[in-house]
Amino acid sequence: MAEEDGDFQRDEPHPDDREDPVSGELRDRVRLAVIKIAESEAGKYGMEVSQPVVSCIADLAFKFTEQLAKDLELFMQHGGRKSVNMEDVIISAHRNEDLAATLRSFSKDLKEQEPQAEKKRKKAAKKDEKIVLD
């Protein structure tokens, strides 16, 4: 296992992980995702990514997710709701307009993929058909 991953080894729990036994597994999953994205993005420049860089970004990504969780909970509570929704995620990116816009656009696509939205579209499509046929 350790051989494939260069000089990466995790025998000790991560210093930040207090009493959480699950964190190790989650950090590993984050690391795997980071490796895939890093190889794909660097590949576009014809480059490789060094092991320390992967580890650092993986650590950052995990911390980012933890911070995101805190922010989302805060926005949700501020909005008087009981569960986090897409608006909360979009607001979390408020410091970067471009990022917020990208997320908003992605969120619209997600909404359109929902079953209810599909029904509405099919109804609208049928109406249009009728008009054309008449």
Place this chain on the structure above:
Amino acid sequence: MADNPFDAETVHEIFKLVWRRKTQDRERGESTDDLQNEAVGGASKKRRRPTTANANALKLSCELLRIFVAEAVQRAAIIAEAEGLEKVEATHLERVLPQLLLDF
């Protein structure tokens, strides 16, 4: 839409970790997070239901995470490329980190 290596379940588990910790800290009366206490309603000592997130919010969070990682790599790669190198090293990442963290 290309498949995101970050899956909603993993992100959800990390969220739950954090939300569980917060609930435990609050119950132990250890929470010095005034913002959190205010938002929750400091006077209530009732046990609160743990926070949840809807499926789309999780998918969107995955996308946000993916963009974060992609940006980190891209920005560092640009620096490495400018130096005529073929490998992205720590010094390249170091240089882009401040702005990256400000942007996210």
